[in-house]
Amino acid sequence: MEAWSKISRMPAPAIKKLQEELLTKMLKEEMAVRHPYYRNLFKENNINLDEIKGIEDLGRLPFTEKEELLPREDDRRYPKKYVLEVPKEGEQKKKKKGFALFGKKDTGPETSDYKFHTLYFTAGRTAKPAPIEYTHYDLKNLKEAGIRAFDILDLDRDETMINAFTYAPNAFFWQMFYSTIELGSTTLQTGGGKVLGLEKILKAMDNMEAPVFVCAPGYTVFALQTLEHFGFSAENLERVILGIDYTPMEAVEKVSRLMEAIGAKDNKVQRIYFISEAKSGWAECKPDFGYHTNPDHILVEIVDPATGAVLGEGEKGEVVITHLDTRGTVLLRFKTGDIATGGLVTEPCPNCKRTVPRIMGDIERKAYYFELQGSDGTVQFNGNLLRKQMLARDDVLLWYAEIKKDGDLDFLNLVVKGLSGTDEQALLNSLEQELKEEFSVPVTLESATLDAIANKIGLEKYITEQVFFDNRAQ
């Protein structure tokens, strides 16, 4: 990766040129030579890489889907097909001696850059977790991505932080860990509610007088809403960094309101967007100003999720990534299953003036787009919108939605637990009204206990809570 001070101020055409150079290098010198899967794919499909002259030509190459990265029952080492092979003896860089040291730069690959170092997994929210291999080279890049994200978030070493990202062998936890160590801030790596439980996390927050809290949006909202119940104040809290799960603006606004309610008037709520397969996460300098990507590491395209056609600047579509400067597991045109509502923009950030491409708007999950069978035919139901709506409400503590069948027709059943002191019936009535207006699907509502919903959604069991259950097959 390049120097951040340089890349973050580079004009868009120069960034594009750099990306094209990196892409050509990655395709010809890495994928075509030592990538078991893509090497075969190029051969079998007679793909001439000389024809891929720029980013515009990427459309000629096929996508890689999530399922392709998974281990097979009969071959658990199948995902190794996506890992770059270690260069053979003859390919290695020869050490230069004497006057040769002043000559042309070496171009041969460094074996140590390719040697396996650590294994992370994808989060496994929509599919089974897939292994993603990291070499030292990748770990160096992960650390660099972390430093850049902290620079964008404007964090310094005087911070005291509670990292409540759920522990998993995943890029999101480890990027955060390496960044805090690199920065030199005082940080408690809690492992999230799954490891320590909420009470201990809140206690640590109070005892350490921590002003910064790093957590998933749903768990943050739950933590702030139950502070009083546990007898904590979080009186030093000034800033919350939301990540791991998709964080719509409604979540940012709600967390900000909750912080204000506990006395943090000048609070800051910021977002990081992690894609495990991108081997890094991207931060936003200010909410709604877009996730600042690392163009010298990952190439981002936005495509139509149905046709795969590449979309223009700012158009809503699926995020597709291509590795430009990675080793270990390397991916080409990987379809993330995430929808960026504001697409990709390349003009400088109006807030921080950094020039790197930004992913705009909210991130939605493709898996939350459901087709329901209504009385007048098929109805589209975007669960992401329901999630936003539920996050926006101040009277909801926990919830989940089930899609069920009633004869031939589908309907939505919403299970809710209101905030302490809320009239549950009034909440159900108001929700019913709101949802009927918003969604053209039949909705039923019921209330349930906190424990029942917490168990169902895996509040302290999964990496992030699971709020949609498609029970139509049952």
Added chain:
Amino acid sequence: MENWEKLSKMPYKEIKELQNRKLRAFMANQIYLYSPYYSDLLKELKIDPFKIKGIDDLRHLPFTYKWDIAPTDEEPQKAKDFVIRPDEEVTEKYGHLAKMSMTGGKAMVEEKVYDFKPVHIHFTTGRTALPTPFVYSKRDLENIKEAGYRLLDVFEVTSDDIVINAFPFAPHLAFWQTFFAGEKMDVANFHSGGGKIVGTRNLMDAFEYLRPTVAVFIPGYCYYFLREAVKQGRDFSSIRKIFFGGERVPPGLKDKIKELFTQLGAEDVMVLATYGMTEAKVAWPECPSHEEYHGYHLYPDLEVFETVDPETGDPVGEGEEGEIVYSSLDWRGTAVLRYRTGDIAKGGLLLEPCPNCGRTVPRISSNIQRKSELKEFSMTKVKGTLVNLNNFFPLMMGHPDIEEWQVEMRKRNDDPFDMDEIYLYIATRGDVDREKLVADLKQKVLRDTEVSLTDIIFKSVPELVSQLGMETELKEKRILDSRPS
């Protein structure tokens, strides 16, 4: 920190001189100036820190006990007083760091203070006391990395190995010591977070995907994990070494583990043990040997070990049974002096070179009765008798007919004033003569713990696995104290 190669070959006399030098500097330049607790204590007891000339003078200092450090609801910040911290709060009281910087001014002072800044935190896992934080500065992280390197060096792990870390993830020493060891040794790794984080099945998949040569486990979970792997016909043939932390590994369990590995295709697997404690901020390796126990190799440039009579607190001789007392040397962050660990080293502290590997660093005997295995329950009164529950571990873990087990203490009729009862739940290995086993266990439990069991209850393996919380708890619940308080 000294060079390990050099240190581990140094005659003991030189090691002691090194420790004396380090202790003098540590007391005068760190503890006395910047440790609020010890600074106050030394002043209160009128102990001149400059009169601590060497490790033999440590006995002039009072012991530090768990309750001196552990936070309480009334004093939640207690542990902060054990942190070496030349910050404003402390330096106002104990002298100003700026005096040390004649030329650098404010920026220099800030940098100096920053060197002490805590960046990483572990907690103790107490059940009755609140968890106590032990903090690391950036400099301390170099110490824990070096300790990890030494641990792997003793275990003869190299950068060609692939290590799977199956310790449960938590802000606890075990997981992080393994992580930092890997960083320093530059060994390929997978820090799974344990079965609770990734799930037993996924962990098995990771074994088959990565083909690791070394695995790191808590013994109880490992035994369960390997049994499940055998049932599923997995291939773990790449494994050469396995090392344990968290509790002692009785010889019987070593045999069971080796046998299971053989069934999984791995021959001649070496089972290794570590000893660590949150308060010391590092873990130590047992010298590897298939047959004998040669003790844990210590790091004399990072700590001083004493062994004392647990009743009187008087030092005991070399090789004599005693309680382990730990003092920090050359640390920042949290540092404790003469900390009573509660762990009993049956074979004491050994100062002669290791007969197995020849390293000259002090060793603590392999036979350690760990208080931390069972925390506050280790010596507990049941039926009016002081029961040493530690003794259940080697007995049950090593028993050839026992697959899983759990001990539960109850009160008769759940009445806090009624009689104590002690129940043993067991799941057997295959078909056994139950009557014979019950008689055998009753007699052995009486012999080893001096208490007779109220009852032995047979359970199926899955029932007991779930009761133990094998897949849901950070560490399985071997001893349950269900007595109402």
